[in-house]
Amino acid sequence: MTDSISLVDRSTAKKPTRSRKPIPTVDTTGTTSAVDALAEAPATSPTLAVDQIVHVDPTTLLIGPNVRKTTDPEAYKALVGSIAELGVLEAVTAFVTEDGQLEIVTGQTRTNAAVEAGATSIPVRIIAKPESTTLAQLVENTARAPMTRADQVAAAKQLAFDFKLPAAQIAKRTTLARKDIDHALKVADAPVALAGLDKDGLSLELLAAVADSGLTEEEAKPVFEARWNPEMELQRAVRNKEIRVAVQSETDKHRAAGVQVTKVAPTDDYGTPNKDTKAAWVRDLIDAKTEKQVSAKEHENCPGHAVWIGQHGYHHDTNIDIMPVCLDPKAHGHALAAGRAAAGKPQMSDEEKALKKQNTHLNKAWPEVTEVRLDWIRDHLLPLKKLPNGWQLFIADDLMSEHEHYTAHLGLSGNPVVLNRILALGVRVSESEHQTGYRYVSTSDVASRFRAELAKRPDHAILALAIQRHESAMEVRGGWEKLSPRYMQWLVDNGYRLTEEEQIILDRRVALEGKRRAGRAEDEAAAESADDEGDDFA
Structure with a gap:
């Protein structure tokens, strides 16, 4: 992020000690030309017409509040250099105050730069006093260098709250899109979103979503500090909060009913026993004497009975697990069922454990990652009036390299949930009663709308x-293994930001392809060597 510099505010600064010429009064009828007005009016108080351009010493101008609080330091330095060499090429605008001074409405940055460049005169276009200098500045600034998010939010807030302009009117009278105004107003009214204004890579749209999310500033930190896709981090932060709230609610209910609640799970998501507890899942226990399976209902009468509340293993939603636990199986006459003992499990190397842990995480996160990617395609890629350059080449390359797959996937056979989502066709999506996480739509309805x-x-x-x-x-579980580097690269080239999970998968695919190429090179070298030996023998 480039450093920003605050613009000089000379509205109350001490002016240089030099004689000031009286500021002409304004003829708002606009009928008198600039030349005639200056020639005919008394020398001590010439009349200036609205839209007349006069040349004024920049140090004598008043600079009022500016909606643009910061500017790019390199751009400002270049502007000072340009003015020093060529002067101010486009007139700033100003109106005459009640005490006869000229106050800048638009062009504060150019005026400050002119002073810094040592200019003794700049062109000023006279205007009638505007109803809102903020609105006038906003119109000009949005047509010039893009305003920072903070400046857009501050300006929209002032126009909406101080000048009582509705969002539609602000959008109509400025060059800002209505949706940007709506986003800015949401951010302006949400301290948690304002905390992310100075962060790189966060759009007003995302900050508005943060404002709507119900997250605290602490809970939103992963979004503001995201190294990867911030939309993914926002979705994950909201999901994690929903889970925490659900866990706390169930914990309170069980404790109120006299049931012990343990915060320590007997095993991790991969079934490895937790060394910090004696507890075991009731599902893994048998009666030490009879060797009969211990049922959850029977175990409710055990002194060691408790529940663990949270998400264990693979989950694609915010549903939580309430799992019966025995806090000390041995002390209460239980034993681990055959095959459940840790000693009976084959030992994995640290590398194998790390790979298994990463694969489980990818399986768990993939549905969420996919939703973020599809939403980006729906909201930012396919709504474009003009598709990005190279989209035809992407499809042609895809057809040449993957043509055998198109028969199965390019038509409307199968489960066209993806097509319905990315084109926002609006066909109702249903959840399968038999397969958790599986969603389907009416193929005929999608075909008709497509x-x-x-x-x-x-x-x-x-x-x-x-x-x-x-x-x-x-789209299936484990489908991340079929992620196409070429497809993802095309999305990235057109503005998509990878999630951490997608980057992990791509790194693994690249490493695997490198090994394959090395293996093919070795095979080719061995084949050439065999051919050479054959030639020698012949």
């Missing part, structure tokens, strides 16, 4: 089909 989309936006519809082909191959 045909309408194809007639309206053929390029977008064709690109969506190509995207569906890639995403459909990855």
Whole structure:
């Protein structure tokens, strides 16, 4: 992030000690030309017409509040150099105050730069006093160098709250899009979102989503400090909060009912026993004498009965597990069932454990990662009026290298949930009663709406089909192993930010491809060596 510099505010600064010429009064009818007005009016008080341009010493101008609080230091330095060499090429605007001075409305940065460059005169276009200098500045600044998020939020807040302008009017009278105004106003009213204004890579849209999320500033930190995709971190932060709230609610209910609640799980997600506790899952226990399985219902009468509340193992949602536990099985006459003892499990190396842990994490996170990616495609790629350069080449390359897959995935057969989502076709999505996490839609409804989309936006519809082909191959559990580096690179080239999980998978794919290439090179070298030996023998 480039450092920002605060603009000089000379509204109350001490002016240089030099004689000041009286500021002309303004003729708002605009009928008198600049030349005639200056020639005919008394020398001590010439009349200036609205839209007249006069040349004024920049140090004599008043500079009022500016909606642009910061500017890029390199751009400002370049502006000072340009003015020193060429002067101010475009007039600033100012109105005459009640005490006869000129107050800048737009062009504060140019005026400050002119003073710094040592300019003795700059062009000033006279205007009538505006109802809102903030609005006038906002119109000009949005047409010039992009305003910072903080400046947009501050300006939108002032126009909405101080000048009582509705969002639609602010958008109509400035060059800011209505959605940007809506986002800015949400951020302005949410301290948690304001805390992320100075962070790189966070759009107003994302900050507005943070404002709507219900997160505290502490809970939103992972979003503001994200090294990877911040949308993913926001979704994860919201999900984790929902889980924490659900866990606390169930914990309070069980404790109120007299049930012990342990915060320490007997095993990790991979089944490895926790060395810091004697506890064991009731599902893994047998009666030490009869060797009969201990049921959860029977165990409720055990002095060591407790429950563990949280998410254990693979989860794609915010549902929590309430799992019966015995806090000390041996002391209460229980034993681990055959095959449940840790000693009977094959020992894995540290590398194997790390790989298994990473794979489990990827399986668990993949549905969430996919949702973030598909939402980005739906909200930022396919709504573009003009698709990004190279989209035809992407599809052509895809057809040449993956043509055998298109028969299965490029049509509307199978489960077109992805197509429905990324094109926002609006077909109702249902959850399977038999397969957790599986969603389906009516293929005929999607086909009908897709045909309408194809007639309206053929390029977008064709690109969506190509995207569906890639995403459909990855929609099953473990589908991340089929992630296409070429597909992901194309998304990144067009503005998508990878999640950490996607980067891990791509790194592994690249490493694997490197090993394959090395293996092929060794095979080719061995084949050449065998050919050479054959030639010698002949």
